[in-house]
Amino acid sequence: MSYKVTEEGNISTVFLNGEIDMDVTEKAKEVILPLVEAGKEVHLNLKDVSYMDSSGISVLIESHQKALEKNTKVVVKEVSKSVLKVIMMAKLEQILNLE
Amino acid sequence: MNLSEAKDFVVSTASLKEVRDFCREIFDKINLPQEQKDELVLAIAEAAQNIVKHGYKGVEETTDRMEIKISLKDNDLEIGFFDKGKAVVPENVKHRKLDDIKPGGLGTFFIKQIMDNAVFKKDQNGWVNHLVLTKKI
Incomplete structure (x- = not known):
């Protein structure tokens, strides 16, 4: 997994790339959670994420819940078809902010 | 098409990509919709992850290996997982409530x-756990 972060005002956009599994979830959390902790609105762009398992879904849930605590939000954007399938299997499409 | 292929992997999160690649290579030989192949890879990777996460909980690093065997006979797909964890x-x-x-x-x-x-079998043959996943495809 690789990533890129861009900043515009209070919005941080994290572009994740590759496959998100248990091996990389700590790295993903290290990138995302400090931004949420800082009160940023975080946009997770998953356009280039080709695979995500339950560990990756856990990162999305944890980020979303942390954002609610901090009165901000995490928006999940440009989800690839295969990742959307996993999100829907977990019945999270109504919980996460998908765009 | 009938086939049977097995491979062993070090029990580690770093092996999960290798597990997926092994599955994808096999499923590429089978005439299935891509969506179904992706689902099967996910199920197998989750079972392998459970071995690393739960079977070896608290173990920092191990040289133990787990084996995954994928068999297809007629339209019956069977995936066996063998490990020496807890x-x-x-x-x-x-699983948790959704x-x-x-x-x-x-x-x-x-x-x-x-x-x-998904069934745990008792015929371990030297392994501690033997999980069998099956699906009619």
């Missing part, structure tokens, strides 16, 4: 959603 008590293998939104506890749910059956 013995699984099948009754304790549960409406209890929290990180974790979804791997087993995905496996159950995707596969027809």
Whole structure:
């Protein structure tokens, strides 16, 4: 997994790339959670994420819940078809902010 | 098409990509919709992840290996997982309730959603656990 972060005002956009599994979830959390902790609105762009398992879904849930605590939000954007399938299997499409 | 292929992997999160590549290579030989192949890869990867996460919970690093065997006979797909981690008590293998939104506890749910059956067998042959996932494809 690789990533890129861009900043515009209070919005941080994290572009994740590759496959998100248990091996990389700590790295993903290290990138995302400090931004949420800082009160940023975080946009997770998953356009280039080709695979995500339950560990990756856990990162999305944890980020979303942390954002609610901090009165901000995490928006999940440009989800690839295969990742959307996993999100829907977990019945999270109504919980996460998908765009 | 009938086939049977097996491969062993070091029990480590770093092996999960290798597990997926092994599965993808096999499923590429089978005439299935891509969506179904992706689901099967997810189910297998989740089961392998459960071995690393739960079977070896608290173990920093190990040289132990796990074996995955994929067999297809007629339209019956069978995937066997063999490991030497902590013995699984099948009754304790549960997923969280979907409406209890929290990180974790979804791997087993995905496996159950995707596969027809998941059973721990007692014919371990020197292994500690032998999980068999089956699906009619």
